[in-house]
Amino acid sequence: MLNNVGRPTQPNAASDAAISQETYTGNKALNLETPLIFEQGVPGRIGVDFKEPKKVKSKLGALAKKSKIGLPDLSEPQVLRHYVRLSRQNYSIDAGFYPLGSCTMKHNPRINEKAARVTGLGDIHPLQPISTVQGALGLIDELAHWLKTITGMPAVAMSPAAGAHGELCGVMAIRSAHAAKGEARVRILVPESAHGTNPATAALCGYKVDAVPARDDGRMDMEAFKAKLGPDVAGVMLTNPNTCGLFEKDVKEIADLIHGVGGYFYCDGANLNAILGKTRPGDLGVDAMHINLHKTFSTPHGGGGPGSGPVVLSDALAPFAPVPFVVEGAEGFYLQENVEGDAESSFGRMKTYHGQMGMFIRALAYMKSHGSDGLRQIAEDAVLNANYIRVGLNDLLHAPFEGVCMHEALFDDSTLKDTGVTTLDIAKAMIDEGYHPMTMYFPLVVHGAMLIEPTESESKDTLDMFIGSMRYLVEKAQSSNDADFFLQAPIHAPRRRLDETGAARKPILRWNAEA
């Protein structure tokens, strides 16, 4: 028999007429919107089941709550769907290339996540008796050993919660070291190209920031630096490799000079990835350096945290390290939790408990996976990839500084001049190309800066495609009058450009029930 009830198996012949892009739901096939969680609740639903509470006589006294809070009630499948839909509106390193200079967006291995959830690690309480957490303290001690070996430094303070917190730790140690000598120094030297956290940190430690200009080759101006040295200088805060992606060649001289006036050398370790196994900050004269475990050692960025920022310290600064810290004694490990005994010079405590243990576990798993050979390979491939991008683009985009770069390639916007297209426009067009934009307008010392950090995780194929895409965009900007193409971008993202001015003029920072 002839079966004539089948469905069409070829696309229909369509006319050229424009069709409406709108849908009834506002969704577009796999692009699914979700209202605020507060707009989805129905009182009485619940997403967690509980046993009935025991009947007891309340000990809340007069403080028992009488008013409603105003939280929405939802079932588990509703909550699951809400967050799955939200997640799909995010770009992520798992999904695509993130050439975000200074941020080291690299592969996040999942064994690290598994390790952080091991029974006896992820679920232990910070104030358990020390005898019941010997494994945890041993793990912290091993991580400390790796960090000290990698950096060639004698000590490490583990508790800082992020890079900026680590900076605060390092500069507080510097201030304490001067105070211990009876010195009150007032100035701290910071290159113009520094991360914004550096001056913010120095100010919190009561220091006046004295900015040192950059030289034409993108490094700190040594003459200007020397001219600013004096007995009132507490130290220098230098990022190395610096924020232009360049190694500060004069780093040893900088260290000698600052030590010569009795100051200390703080190194911002944000760019440690480029030098793993190739050189050690300890051999460069560094006194303190924070290590962003979420960058170099791949504990995930998580949409903005949590981070972890242990600080390696020289012998001169180690006595001032914050509590708590792990000490190995005759009967195993113990925690020095208070400012006394071994820690009598400590400048204090920075965090409720001992540090970002969950991040320590992930970072140690990452380091063990790589080993000494893999760590060096990280630096070599990260620098190789950045230079590959540099030579792939530097005939079209202008590199403000000559020569090889470290882990990131920096361009300015001079070849976009008079095109009507800005660095921001190129970045937004990159979104339509399926990339996360590079770092823009940083460092501030380069006009319209585009800072591209590919990391070691990316393959040659990915880099070739990226270079091709960037060339396509820059050539389009230079050759066409189609500025609108760039001004409209992105057009394929879950949202078009957003009104940041409106958001800042009339801040709406929370949901409010309809009046």
Place this chain on the structure above:
Amino acid sequence: MRYMPHTADERQAMLEKIGVGSVDDLFIDIPEKARLNELLDLPLHATEMDVDASMQAYGAQNLSPSVAPSFLGAGAYRHHVPTVVDHLIQRSEFLTAYTPYQPEISQGTLQALFEFQSQVALITGMDVANASMYDGATSCAEAVLMACRVTRRKKALLSGNLHPHYREVTGTTVQFTDFSVTEFDPRLDGEEDFSVKLDKDIACVVVQNPDFFGRLQDFTALSEKCHEVGALLVIVVTEVVSLGAVLSPGEMGADIVVGEGQSIGVPLSFGGPYVGLLATRQKYVRQMPGRLCGETVDQEGKRGFVLTLSTREQHIRREKATSNICTNAGLCSLAFSIHMSLLGETGFTKLAEINHAEAVSLAEALSAIDGVDVVNDTFFNEFTVTLPMPAEEVVEQLAAKGILGGVPVSRLMPNNSEFKNHLLVAATETTRSDDVERFVSALKEIV
């Protein structure tokens, strides 16, 4: 190496394209004397299987509260985290996203932050909350700095019943600024008289509810006293589940609320990462530290979210920033928000009710033991007991029996002999009846 894609041939081809002979030619800017020619003195790379085994081995050396009866609190609490929470935060798009500086491709993180801020504002009874901070103690320090900016005053008073680590972190943070803190002595009865020091030079008074010893207190009168002299009241909450059962800080007249959000959605993880909460009144928004997410519209008029008021932050204000912090607790705040969404009003208040009931029942069981007395007249899910011997010794003996029996007050106040025999004990919805029975019978043998 499984994480790095290049083959030897590809590396060679790339070097040729760059125009250098070897990869070492790319590192020529490093001073020759400081270059490493040997591998670091560390083990070579390891298989996933071996890494897994070594981490499991570390875990096996610890006594896990998932296995042992546990009554630990003092600022960190064991709660049940629904399976959905950990599943969702491990989705690639949340776990491996960067800070949402590109709002067009970060609406997931941003909308979740906006919902988080709303939830925190609601439970604390305040107008606005930020997108989270490192942890409770760092939030506390930031609140003091904020109060000094708002009032243009330089002194803060810290309650003696504020968690000792919060006091220490605050003191450490302000030590090199123009600001100073005055700490009161801890008191089991909570009868602190701030009025002796509360004058027109004081920027804020910082108190905790429930306090470090677990006591509940109504700070409404204190807030009025603060406001009379133009000072702010900062109320710290280290157990946020209490906000499901107890009068909120906002209802008591707090100007800034600081919290540790770990109890909702975040594992104990030996003390971190956790999620610091900071909420305040609308009029102080521009003096607030930390990241903020706000609602706006896109080019087509669709609702969307962006990071906003960023001129307060370090990357723009540099040395004039409100804080040097540039991260929030990202994934932990997401976990908090997902857990809170699952709970809702009904679940959150019920969770609080169960926690309180378990603690009351534990307190009854412990106070029936000879020589053990419950100190608190009021509490939420944690209280202080006195023992006939040093609490530190009792806890060690309990640990030897496989029980995590609370936190000795002396661990956090080592130089205060008054509290040698005092033990902090907490119960939550995870407390099982047989755990309590084991705890009680072990304690009877020891004291």
Place this chain on the structure above:
Amino acid sequence: MSLKFTKDHEWIAIEGDVATIGISDYAQEQLGDVVFVEVPDVGADLSKGDELAVVESVKAASEVYAPVSGVVIEVNSELEDAPSKVNEDAFGDGWFAKIRLTDVDEVAELMDDDAYKTYIEGLS
């Protein structure tokens, strides 16, 4: 009434011993959309060069310094709700504060209209 200018792009208009202060049209254009202006407290006693106000755009915050010394007698509180006035009418509704001069001689050190025009031409 003629305006006087500083190199930091503040303008002042003098009436008797009272100076009205704002930022120039050039300055608001450079800043972009102004989203917030922090004005001083009435009664603040400022020396020339002290911080008078902070003006914020989405991406930048700039301090506005007192071009002359004096006591703040009035501030433009409408900027709180409508910071866009700085963009729309920098020399009019977008004024920041009025101060009573304590040293009238300082006014003479400022640029006049023509000098300021020449100055900003030199900047681009």
